[in-house]
Amino acid sequence: MFIATLIVTLVLAGILLASAAAKLTRNAGVLASMEKVGVPAEKIPWLAYLEIAGAVGLIAGLFWWPIGVAAAIGVVLYFAGAVGAHIRVKDKELAPAAGLALVAAAALVLRILPA
Template sequence: MNVIIIILSLLLAVAFIATGWPKAVANSTAQSQAEHLGVPMNGYRVLGFVELAAALGLILGLWWRPIGLIAAGGLVVLMVGATVAHRRVDDPPSAAVPALVLGAAALLDFILIVTR
């Protein structure tokens, strides 16, 4: 297994646990963000659980390639949606940078998994 895939998958998993957990438990920061983006809190919680599931998928994908591909691909789609959500509410471009960076990293992980 490629060491780069292992490191990137684990870093992405940690990042999405860190971003998904507050949404899943609906902490006050997540509630404010959901309100700002115009997303119902229940929907925002679902996004948090999706991020947590994808993080688990990235980890399991180190042993079972198809689940890693699904997780990485799903995160790319999710981060495109996050970028669009920030633009839709006229956030400054800098607000979308985390989603763009994580989406690009997930895309790289996907490509590396496909080509290994």
Template sequence: MILNVSTAHFIVSVFTIIAVGISAAAFFHPPEAILESMAEVDVKESWLPVLGILKAAGALGLLIGIGVPVPSIGTAAAVGLVVYFVGAAIVHLHAGDYSISGQHVYLLLAVATLVLSLMTQ
């Protein structure tokens, strides 16, 4: 079975919404692992709610984008998430963290969502 671009866009968007939404929620009540990871890359704990809001806004934008007939909303949200996760990757690289971790998975999901969004317009 071959998926068309519109169906692939919907499926990838839903996965991205779920993944980023869960990640955003975790920033409001961070487990020790997130606190340790942020400390290792010199991100202050006080930034976590702001970062969580940015992630949540991106996930909400994607949800709105697939729920209303204005695809540019979802595309804008995907662009925002790509920028956010590129920034996260840069922060980790700057701190000497060269491991493949969560932010890379989220970045790949955001890029895939953006590319598919652009292909459906």
């Protein structure tokens, strides 16, 4: 079970870090998506910092499971909020956020299952 946890954790952490980098470098596609769902430009770096914190927490959780559980819960909530933002503005491009919410949920389940 640890191998599955390790793989899901590293993939999700990598995606979070790549997403944070795109936000911090002001990637045009990311900015357009954020604008579409109504995220103010000055809040975008804060979303990137949350993603970085989630990635760090997930990786730290490989060494101490309570941190991993807390980080996974935070990442699930982050992407649930992203899905909600897309739904609120009737944006049909919510599949990436929904998919990542499911991957984060898988990371959480893998964390709380007995080894």
